[in-house]
Amino acid sequence: MAAIANTSGEVLRAEEGSLYPALYRIEEAGWIRAEWIKKDTGRRARIYELTAAGKKQLGAEESRWQSVSLAINRVLRKA
Amino acid sequence: MSLWSRILHAVSGDRLNGEIDEELHSHVEEAIASGRDPDEVRRTFGSILRQREASHSIRVAGWLESLLADVRFGSRQLCRNKVTSVAAVLSLALGIGSCVAAFRLIDALLWRPLPISGASQLYVLTHKMTGLYGKPAEDGHWATPDFNLMRDAVKDQADLIAVSDADRTDINWSTQDDMEKAHVAYVSGNMFPLFGLEPTLGRLLAPADDRGPGVAPYAVLSWDYWNHRFGRDPHILGRSLHIGDQSFEIIGVGPRNFTGTEKGTVTDVFLPLSMNRFATRDSVSWHRTFLMLKPGVDPATALEPLRQHLAAVSRAFEAWSGFWQR
Numbered sequence: 203m204a205a206i207a208n209t210s211g212e213v214l215r216a217e218e219g220s221l222y223p224a225l226y227r228i229e230e231a232g233w234i235r236a237e238w239i240k241k242d243t244g245r246r247a248r249i250y251e252l253t254a255a256g257k258k259q260l261g262a263e264e265s266r267w268q269s270v271s272l273a274i275n276r277v278l279r280k281a
Numbered sequence: 282m283s284l285w286s287r288i289l290h291a292v293s294g295d296r297l298n299g300e301i302d303e304e305l306h307s308h309v310e311e312a313i314a315s316g317r318d319p320d321e322v323r324r325t326f327g328s329i330l331r332q333r334e335a336s337h338s339i340r341v342a343g344w345l346e347s348l349l350a351d352v353r354f355g356s357r358q359l360c361r362n363k364v365t366s367v368a369a370v371l372s373l374a375l376g377i378g379s380c381v382a383a384f385r386l387i388d389a390l391l392w393r394p395l396p397i398s399g400a401s402q403l404y405v406l407t408h409k410m411t412g413l414y415g416k417p418a419e420d421g422h423w424a425t426p427d428f429n430l431m432r433d434a435v436k437d438q439a440d441l442i443a444v445s446d447a448d449r450t451d452i453n454w455s456t457q458d459d460m461e462k463a464h465v466a467y468v469s470g471n472m473f474p475l476f477g478l479e480p481t482l483g484r485l486l487a488p489a490d491d492r493g494p495g496v497a498p499y500a501v502l503s504w505d506y507w508n509h510r511f512g513r514d515p516h517i518l519g520r521s522l523h524i525g526d527q528s529f530e531i532i533g534v535g536p537r538n539f540t541g542t543e544k545g546t547v548t549d550v551f552l553p554l555s556m557n558r559f560a561t562r563d564s565v566s567w568h569r570t571f572l573m574l575k576p577g578v579d580p581a582t583a584l585e586p587l588r589q590h591l592a593a594v595s596r597a598f599e600a601w602s603g604f605w606q607r
Contacts, residue, residue: 218312219327222305223335230339243314247307 225250233259287342294337294346301336305329396538398477399573402580406431406441406570406591422566425554428469431570434594435587438578443469445557445568447541447548453523463506463549465524466541467557467568473501475573476539481507483518483533490553494561497553500529504537506549527556542571 207215228234233256236248252260290297306329312322326332359366397403407421423431425443432441447464454461473485481504490497500522502511511517521528529552541548559565572587574580 217327218308218322218325219332222301222308222332223339226336226339241307243310245307245310246303247311248304 228256231259232256284342287340288345290341291343291346291349294341297340298333298337301333301340302329305332396536399475399576402574402576402578404572404574404584406572420566421569423568423570424563424566425557425560425568426563427566428568428570430594431591434590435572438575438583439587440471440475440573440575441469442472442475442571442573443467443554443568444472444542444571445554447543447546450524450550452550454520455523463510464541464546465550465552466543466548467552467554467560469554470497472551473535478536478539481534481536482515483531485533485535486551486553491555494555497555498527498529499532499553501533501535501551502531503535503540503548503551505540505547507534510549522550524552529556542569 225234225236229236229250233253234250235253236250238246238248241247305326309322309326309329312326313319405421406423407419408423409417409419411417423443428441428443435441445467447466449462450465451460452463452465453459468486470486470488470490474487478485480501483501485501486497486499490499502517507513507517517531517534520531522531523529529550535551540546541551554560554568557567559567574583
């Protein structure tokens with residue numbers, strides 16, 4: 203969350219609470235997988251990592267975003 | 282996440298809620314541990330209960346969860362009103378039972394035609410006669426010489442088929458074996474080909490097996506008998522069975538769905554008509570006679586002339602008046 207906000211210069215702010223429903227939905231689609239680990243404090247935490255299908259999906263979404271934003275930029279500049 | 286895990290989650294919903302809670306709490310705690318203000322973290326995170334509800338519905342098979350809830354509710358209602366429940370179950374059971382019984386009866390009597398080809402062209406021959414105390418009676422049994430006469434008389438328009446009742450008969454399978462009972466029917470050789478039946482194993486009886494008395498010591502087993510008496514032994518062909526002083530060689534097994542022409546009786550063994558000692562006797566009426574019209578013969582116009590013709594040649598009963606029945 204903090205990383206997203208910092209990198210985008212506080213322009214993008216994801217709501218913290220909405221993170222988990224989104225994570226579960228992505229997990230449902232098979233793009234990430236989760237594992238419980240034991241932390242030093244003694245509590246368990248769930249860590250997520252991209253699956254192969256997830257990486258492929260990320261690439262596809264990224265190139266789609268690129269082409270859409272490129273198109274929008276062109277239109278804006280022309281106007 | 283697989284469908285299986287979603288179903289598991291639906292069945293053990295409390296465990297899933299515990300897991301989600303644990304994960305959300307660990308998120309909040311980590312944020313606080315990293316030095317953020319606890320109130321600010323809780324405010325930005327929002328209600329844990331709300332997040333848990335949103336997450337929960339994603340991770341379970343919702344339809345199954347609500348189905349389980351309905352089942353639980355229903356069973357509690359049933360337990361609460363025991364008398365009403367028992368009465369309802371009983372009346373349902375009786376209703377379903379009687380429906381099934383009625384269906385089975387109608388199915389057996391009306392909806393299951395003989396599994397043969399040309400069933401619509403098939404008729405049973407019976408004759409009317411004077412019975413005890415002068416009452417009119419009807420009989421479907423015929424003597425074989427009579428049958429032969431009638432068969433030759435109508436052979437241009439129809440085929441006659443002889444089938445005896447499937448009587449329980451003592452048979453044994455080798456000279457040492459104990460005697461056992463089986464339903465044995467004697468049939469004319471044209472029955473299997475005219476009914477369009479194909480053997481499961483070996484060959485079936487054919488018109489050639491009718492040539493004369495004692496020339497065809499062959500037997501065909503019904504599929505059911507082969508199944509329950511011999512466990513579908515493929516080496517059954519060539520074995521012999523004995524009835525009295527006669528021996529028959531097994532030459533084939535009939536098709537699976539054909540259990541004979543008698544309702545309610547499964548025929549076990551089919552033997553050639555010519556092998557029965559009654560087959561040459563004029564005075565013994567012992568088998569039924571079926572009439573199958575040749576293809577292309579119209580029952581509406583052909584039956585009445587056939588009836589008169591048969592009555593004319595049949596010498597067994599002078600006052601013969603034919604009667605047709607499908």
